[in-house]
Amino acid sequence: MSALTGLLYAVLIAYLGGWFSGYWNGNFSLLLFVLTLVTLGYWTAERVYFQPARRRQAQVAADAWEKEQRWSGAEPNPAAREVVAEPHLRQPWWLDWTAGLFPVILIVFLLRSFLFEPFKIPSGSMVPTLRIGDLILVNKFHYGIRLPVINKKIISNHEVARGDVVVFRYPLNPSVDYIKRAVGLPGDEIRYANQKLYVNGKEVETQAQGDFFDDDPGSMRIRPMFTEKLGPVEHKILVDPQPRGQLGPIAAFPYQQNCTYTLEGVTCKVPEGHYFMMGDNRDNSQDSRFWGFVPDENIVGRAFVVWMNFGNPKRIGGIQ
Known part of the structure; x- marks a missing residue:
């Protein structure tokens, strides 16, 4: 033995x-x-x-x-x-x-499977809400109880709400976990054009908050910051002064026919049982605009707190 x-x-x-x-x-x-x-x-x-x-x-x-x-x-x-x-x-x-x-x-x-799971933020796609090196906790039971490993929901709880910061399995590679903000719910029409977000034909309310210095490695630049309100959730986003070029998918994805790409941006109709996710660092995030919708079975949990950042302990606190 x-x-x-x-x-x-x-x-x-x-x-x-x-x-x-x-x-x-x-x-x-x-x-x-x-x-x-x-x-x-x-x-x-x-x-x-x-x-x-x-x-x-x-x-x-x-x-x-x-x-x-x-x-x-x-x-x-x-x-x-x-x-x-x-x-x-x-x-x-x-x-x-x-x-x-x-x-x-x-x-x-048992704790990790059914209650809380720790994650470390590896990229700047959610700046300024989350920074590289943030150690976060994810509520695993907020959206329902799921069986470990296969992630099959057996008990329902809350539905994903617009504005939630969600950890999910990347649709193009389910072995990798992603974190983004839920922008579109099943049945929504999401349009991102000329750096503006529209939900069901209505422009999402934003307010300028001045400049933000992004000191994360690989960035180190100043960009305009805005407050955006998605339903009851108010959070901050970054938008580059220079718009990106034409958006396009990086790979074929299910329900790709629901999306139309133009020089201005992309318009998508979210299918049932799926969500449209975007990073708060709007012009520096690969998200649903590029790889499609997130099915409900890929949802891992709701991020709710930064419990530590060893490079900046002031980051500890709740996630908006």
Whole structure:
């Protein structure tokens, strides 16, 4: 068993090493699920077989020692008997690092799967709302309870609301998580033209807030900032002074026929069971304008707080 455990740890280290080195995309939910099952197997074997077997061995060793003591005429000492039994009761390393970790891994798996999941912001597509390096928490049950790994909703809760900051599985590569703002709901007509957002034919209200210095790596420039109101949600967006050229899809996507691209921008009719997502950094975000709609089954949860940014602790707080 020690050799098998060592092999499992070697596979785990190789998988994590390749993931963090960029050789393949990891699936942390699946990894955590597998670790829970594996450690559960060890934990069950420990309770059912290995621990009783060690106790029997300890009993045999202690009885043999006590018998020798009596043959020699000495009175057996209970404390000494425990010392003799202790090495046989000791859990081997391969059980300590598997069965011993099961309760911790199970708690993490349940918390991450059904309650809250941490994420780190990797890009500037949501500036100024979220900055590179922000560590955020996502409410996993706000939109309903979903089965781990397969992400199938089994209990409904709130619907995605216009203006929510949502984490979801990227439609073109579901192993990657994206974070954007929900702009269009099922049935909405979304138009983004000449750097203006229209929902169902009505221009979304904005107010100029002066200049914003984006000091994130790779940007380092000043851009106009606006306050935008999507339903009850008021948040800030950035718009480049120089408009981008013609928008266009980066790949074919389902319901692409619902979108019309022109020199001014794009107009899309959001299909049922889907959402239109955009970054708050409007001209520096690859979002639904480029890769299409987000199906409901891809929704992970609602981002609600920045719990830490080690480069700027002042970033801690709620997400608008």
